[in-house]
Amino acid sequence: xxxxxxxxxxxxxxxxxxxxxxxxxxxxxxxxxxxxxxxxxxxxxxxxxxxxxxxxxxxxxxxxxxxxxxxxxxxxxxxxxxxxxxxxxxxxxxxxxxxxxxxxxxxxxxxxxxxxxxxxxxxxxxxxxxxxxxxxxxxxxxxxxxxxxxxxxxxxxxxxxxxxxxxxxxxxxxxxxxxxxxxxxxxxxxxxxxxxxxxxxxxxxxxxxxxxxxxxxxxx
Amino acid sequence: xxxxxxxxxxxxxxxxxxxxxxxxxxxxxxxxxxxxxxxxxxxxxxxxxxxxxxxxxxxxxxxxxxxxxxxxxxxxxxxxxxxxxxxxxxxxxxxxxxxxxxxxxxxxxxxxxxxxxxxxxxxxxxxxxxxxxxxxxxxxxxxxxxxxxxxxxxxxxxxxxxxxxxxxxxxxxxxxxxxxxxxxxxxxxxxxxxxxxxxxxxxxxxxxxxxxxxxxxxxx
Numbered sequence: 001x002x003x004x005x006x007x008x009x010x011x012x013x014x015x016x017x018x019x020x021x022x023x024x025x026x027x028x029x030x031x032x033x034x035x036x037x038x039x040x041x042x043x044x045x046x047x048x049x050x051x052x053x054x055x056x057x058x059x060x061x062x063x064x065x066x067x068x069x070x071x072x073x074x075x076x077x078x079x080x081x082x083x084x085x086x087x088x089x090x091x092x093x094x095x096x097x098x099x100x101x102x103x104x105x106x107x108x109x110x111x112x113x114x115x116x117x118x119x120x121x122x123x124x125x126x127x128x129x130x131x132x133x134x135x136x137x138x139x140x141x142x143x144x145x146x147x148x149x150x151x152x153x154x155x156x157x158x159x160x161x162x163x164x165x166x167x168x169x170x171x172x173x174x175x176x177x178x179x180x181x182x183x184x185x186x187x188x189x190x191x192x193x194x195x196x197x198x199x200x201x202x203x204x205x206x207x208x209x210x211x212x213x214x215x216x217x218x219x220x
Numbered sequence: 221x222x223x224x225x226x227x228x229x230x231x232x233x234x235x236x237x238x239x240x241x242x243x244x245x246x247x248x249x250x251x252x253x254x255x256x257x258x259x260x261x262x263x264x265x266x267x268x269x270x271x272x273x274x275x276x277x278x279x280x281x282x283x284x285x286x287x288x289x290x291x292x293x294x295x296x297x298x299x300x301x302x303x304x305x306x307x308x309x310x311x312x313x314x315x316x317x318x319x320x321x322x323x324x325x326x327x328x329x330x331x332x333x334x335x336x337x338x339x340x341x342x343x344x345x346x347x348x349x350x351x352x353x354x355x356x357x358x359x360x361x362x363x364x365x366x367x368x369x370x371x372x373x374x375x376x377x378x379x380x381x382x383x384x385x386x387x388x389x390x391x392x393x394x395x396x397x398x399x400x401x402x403x404x405x406x407x408x409x410x411x412x413x414x415x416x417x418x419x420x421x422x423x424x425x426x427x428x429x430x431x432x433x434x435x436x437x438x439x440x
Contacts, residue, residue: 106328106426107426107427107429108326108328108422108423108426111426119398119399119429119432150398150399151399178339178370178405179339179370179371179403179405180403180404180405181401181402181403181404181427182401182402182404183399183400183401184400184401184402185398185399185400202328203328203423203426203427204427206326206327206328206331206423206427207327207401207423207424207426207427207428208427209327209339212339
């Protein structure tokens with residue numbers, strides 16, 4: 001029996017073929033390229049602290065747009081001073097403004113400042129250490145808000161449904177290569193405006209040699 | 221039937237009981253506590269470079285013994301200068317002397333110096349970057365030998381046999397806690413004088429929050 005007849009014998013209808021094509025295309029659309037970014041230390045400012053540090057009425061200037069829609073690295077930087085009078089200068093402000101000021105440092109930075117930081121999801125800053133922030137126009141004595149941000153993945157609801165995960169779930173991220181590492185607690189953050197994107201800090205990126213490999217996998 | 225009789229009915233001989241006790245005790249002896257250390261940036265010196273940096277006939281002074289028998293952090297430190305004239309001072313010398321000078325930095329250090337480092341097992345320095353080393357008595361222009369040391373585990377032959385691994389094998393190290401991470405390429409280094417001990421660098425220790433957890437497991 002020639003091959004042609006075999007196919008006909010399987011009785012695949014036009015509707016069935018369309019369905020198969022549709023499901024394959026849908027699966028591909030639901031699986032955008034996985035982008036992993038290393039976030040260098042930075043801070044987010046509230047309006048009041050922006051006013052204090054840079055002067056009343058000051059507005060942030062875009063230095064570079066970030067991958068997440070509407071977010072940007074600002075031209076503005078501050079100096080952060082820790083409890084042992086050690087400091088890190090050129091700490092970059094990320095825009096837009098937020099309701100609460102929050103500083104995100106790697107443990108390496110925290111150690112050099114003399115701060116004992118908790119690992120927190122962005123926004124969860126209750127009971128975290130503070131620090132002194134110094135801008136060109138003033139100083140803010142931040143009572144709390146300095147964290148080591150937990151590694152996390154931004155995604156939209158369609159991507160979450162593709163991976164079968166919900167807000168706050170933990171996923172695994174495997175980075176291959178010479179320093180292969182699996183991060184086991186990657187917090188899922190779902191928002192309709194988000195683009196699929198893992199954020200780790202510089203300690204994590206340096207530990208796994210993120211710049212050395214493209215062998216990256218996000219797993220439920 | 222009383223429990224006593226059940227045991228007798230199983231006909232365990234004295235020799236068999238001794239064998240069971242022996243195997244349990246042996247297994248416990250072969251499984252010492254797993255110690256994981258974060259190695260801060262440091263260097264090993266050869267005799268010639270020690271002479272150049274600290275003066276002919278200089279001998280290293282012990283600052284602090286290390287966990288591996290005979291190894292120590294020396295009182296001596298040098299300054300390392302990278303290609304962009306950036307420097308790191310107080311880079312500690314580890315003793316005893318070696319045949320070749322070797323500098324071990326975390327990627328965070330390498331980035332701050334402007335060096336693009338390969339990940340290497342200690343001693344494997346062919347084709348690696350060099351740097352300028354500055355001591356109190358002189359300067360060494362190191363042609364090669366600056367590496368990011370691969371995470372590795374020291375063990376003696378009995379421990380290797382307990383884990384069922386051989387020289388150069390790769391093991392996995394799982395660190396639990398809030399920043400749980402599995403390091404997938406932990407190089408096995410077997411020596412009769414070694415004590416069971418994982419060495420990671422500060423980027424790796426900071427990435428996994430090593431100081432925050434005791435939930436640690438070494439797996440084949």
